[in-house]
Amino acid sequence: xxxLLLFFLHPVSLYQGAAxxxxxxxxxxxxxxxxxxxxxxxxLLAGGGALALAALRAYAVLVxxxxxxxxxxxxxxxxxxxHRLTFSFQMSWQTLCHLGLHYTEYYLQEPPSVRFCLTLSxxxxxxxRVTSLSLDICEGxxxxxxxxVQSRSTLSEHLCKALPYLSYLLSFPALxxxxxxxxxxxxxxxxxxxxxxxxxxxxxxxxxxxxxxxxECLKVALGRMxxxxxxxxxxxxxxxxxxxxxxxxxxxxxxxxxxxxDDCLLQAAGFGSECAQWPGEEGYVPxxxxxxxxxxxxxxxxxxxxxxxxxxxxxxxxxxxxxxxxLLQTFAxxxxxxxxxxxxxxxxxxxxxxxxxxxxxxxxxxxxxRSWPTRLLYRALTWAHTQLIIAYIMLAVELRSPxxxxxxxxxxxxxxxxxxxVLLILLAKRKRKRN
Numbered sequence: 088x089x090x091l092l093l094f095f096l097h098p099v100s101l102y103q104g105a106a107x108x109x110x111x112x113x114x115x116x117x118x119x120x121x122x123x124x125x126x127x128x129x130x131l132l133a134g135g136g137a138l139a140l141a142a143l144r145a146y147a148v149l150v151x152x153x154x155x156x157x158x159x160x161x162x163x164x165x166x167x168x169x170h171r172l173t174f175s176f177q178m179s180w181q182t183l184c185h186l187g188l189h190y191t192e193y194y195l196q197e198p199p200s201v202r203f204c205l206t207l208s209x210x211x212x213x214x215x216r217v218t219s220l221s222l223d224i225c226e227g228x229x230x231x232x233x234x235x236v237q238s239r240s241t242l243s244e245h246l247c248k249a250l251p252y253l254s255y256l257l258s259f260p261a262l263x264x265x266x267x268x269x270x271x272x273x274x275x276x277x278x279x280x281x282x283x284x285x286x287x288x289x290x291x292x293x294x295x296x297x298x299x300x301x302x303e304c305l306k307v308a309l310g311r312m313x314x315x316x317x318x319x320x321x322x323x324x325x326x327x328x329x330x331x332x333x334x335x336x337x338x339x340x341x342x343x344x345x346x347x348x349d350d351c352l353l354q355a356a357g358f359g360s361e362c363a364q365w366p367g368e369e370g371y372v373p374x375x376x377x378x379x380x381x382x383x384x385x386x387x388x389x390x391x392x393x394x395x396x397x398x399x400x401x402x403x404x405x406x407x408x409x410x411x412x413x414l415l416q417t418f419a420x421x422x423x424x425x426x427x428x429x430x431x432x433x434x435x436x437x438x439x440x441x442x443x444x445x446x447x448x449x450x451x452x453x454x455x456x457r458s459w460p461t462r463l464l465y466r467a468l469t470w471a472h473t474q475l476i477i478a479y480i481m482l483a484v485e486l487r488s489p490x491x492x493x494x495x496x497x498x499x500x501x502x503x504x505x506x507x508x509v510l511l512i513l514l515a516k517r518k519r520k521r522n
Contacts, residue, residue, distance in 0.1 A: 099205065099263050102142045103348050106259055109134055110356035117279075117357060127277045128250050134259035139209070142263060146206040150213060153180045154256040157217050158249045161224070166231050170221040177217045178423070181210045185426040192488075209263055211424060215400050216256050220270045222403065229270055251277070260356040264349035266374050267396035268358050276358055288354075295351045302344040309336055319482075319494045327498035328475070335478035338485050339380075346375035346394075372396050384470035386445040389477060390438070415439050425484070430492045434483035437504055441476055444511035451514055475503045 113130055116122040139147040153176070160173050184207055191199045223229040255273050313333050317323070322330045350373050353359050359371055372395045379392045391398050405417045418439035425431045448469075456465050479500050483492055495501070 099208070099345060100348055102138060102263055103352055105141075106134070106138055107352055107355055110260055110352050114355060114357045124278055125247075125250065128254040131258040131260075131277075132250070132254040135254075135257035135262045138259045138262050139257070143202050143206050143209065146200075146202050149180075149184055149206050150209050150257075150262075153177055153210070153213060153217070154253060157256060158253050161220070161231060161252050162249050164231070166224050166227065169231060170218070170225040173221040174218055177214050181207075181214055182423070182427075184210055188426065189428070205263070207426070212261065212264070212267075213256060214424065215267050215397065216261070216270075218404055219267060219400060220252065220255065223270055229274075260352050260358060264345060265353050266346075266350065266372055267400050268353070268371070272371070273358070292351055292354060295347050295354075299344050299347050299351075302340050302347070306337060306340040306344065309333060309340065313337060319491065319498065322498065324499055328500050331482055331495070331498070331500045332475065332478050335481040338481055342394075343375050343377055346373070350375065372399060381474075382470070384466045384473055385449060386441050386473050386476060389473060390442055414443060426487075428487035429489045430483045430485070430487040433492055433496075434480045437483065438480050440511065441480070441504060441507055444507040444514075445473075447514040447518065448507070448510055451517075472503060472506075475500070476507065479504055 113127070113134070116130070117127060136147075136151075139150055143150065156176060157173055160176065161169060164172060188199055188203065188207060191197050191203075220229065224231045251274060252270075254277075255270050258273070261268060313330075316333070317326060317330060319327065319330055319334075350359065374394050374396055376392050376395065380389060383389050383392070401417050401421060405420045406413045409416045415436075418435040422432045422435040425435070452465060456462055479495070482495055486492065486495070
């Protein structure tokens with residue numbers, strides 16, 4: 088169970104908590120008319136640099152380099168080229184860093200540095216902001232820096248034009264976590280007058296604090312139960328299903344707690360749901376919708392709700408751009424973005440198949456299940472099945488290694504995704520015959 092300790096003692100929460108007072112300070116300064124727009128950009132940029140150095144130490148260079156290179160590309164490329172080149176550069180850089188993790192874990196057989204893992208997490212979030220910004224420029228939602236600065240402009244003018252982009256990419260409230268904030272929303276918050284800025288609601292922040300405390304208490308209780316019982320390597324038959332469900336529950340509680348903490352930091356800095364936005368700009372979407380995630384009987388709805396801002400980003404970046412097999416391409420890219428560990432490749436491809444099966448199963452059920460007692464029984468069974476399939480996928484993705492994946496696939500837990508696979512084949516044949 089050493090991997091559990093590594094996962095749950097992750098220092099992201101520590102650094103996010105340390106950044107909380109600075110987020111409140113930034114929001115307070117925005118209420119002052121003397122705090123200019125440029126000063127706001129510089130405050131967020133300097134805070135991001137300081138947080139990166141404190142959390143990542145020497146590995147911070149791996150985050151600074153792609154951010155600076157992206158700013159250079161944005162300042163020198165036209166709108167039609169910027170997305171393709173920035174996407175290629177950022178994903179190549181991130182993949183090289185992930186390969187370094189593969190080398191450490193699988194070739195050297197050594198545990199990776201916690202700071203290096205933090206760096207990879209920050210790089211993944213940076214990739215979201217880079218590609219979101221480049222898509223906005225490509226689609227004409229944001230003016231490219233190269234379009235407003237002549238080729239003979241001085242270096243200081245180029246830097247002033249690129250400052251909003253650098254501040255967005257390295258902003259401290261979003262450096263280590265948080266819902267994806269579009270550049271339009273970020274710019275609207277920074278350029279908003281002091282009369283539009285609001286103090287964060289103390290009641291809302293207190294409620295989120297209570298939620299975090301409750302989730303942490305649940306996590307401690309469930310962690311004791313997991314550590315006291317058997318593991319995947321020594322469980323027996325149906326006991327493996329309980330081990331899978333309880334271990335996945337620990338991962339889910341950790342994610343929920345971290346997402347709410349990240350949301351608190353964004354709210355404290357003024358980038359939350361109360362932030363003013365420009366016309367046509369998508370609103371703020373928190374990553375954690377615990378009620379929907381824990382009560383839905385639809386795998387497809389769980390998928391859209393899990394880490395909502397990332398799901399919306401993947402839909403825009405891959406799903407809507409794909410010409411064929413968009414669902415498979417989206418999950419394949421997600422596996423690439425996460426690092427292409429064996430468990431991640433298997434888990435995300437399995438997830439794609441489960442979503443496809445979910446669509447067919449529920450379409451069939453809507454036609455043939457009429458009475459409310461049958462519908463109630465159907466919802467109860469599909470809810471339990473959905474939670475068990477999600478637990479199976481989560482363990483495959485989080486445990487990552489080939490040995491853990493082999494243990495999971497050889498356990499009784501594989502019955503649940505296998506059943507959906509069989510139903511997918513049967514219903515797909517039925518649909519083809521009807522067509």
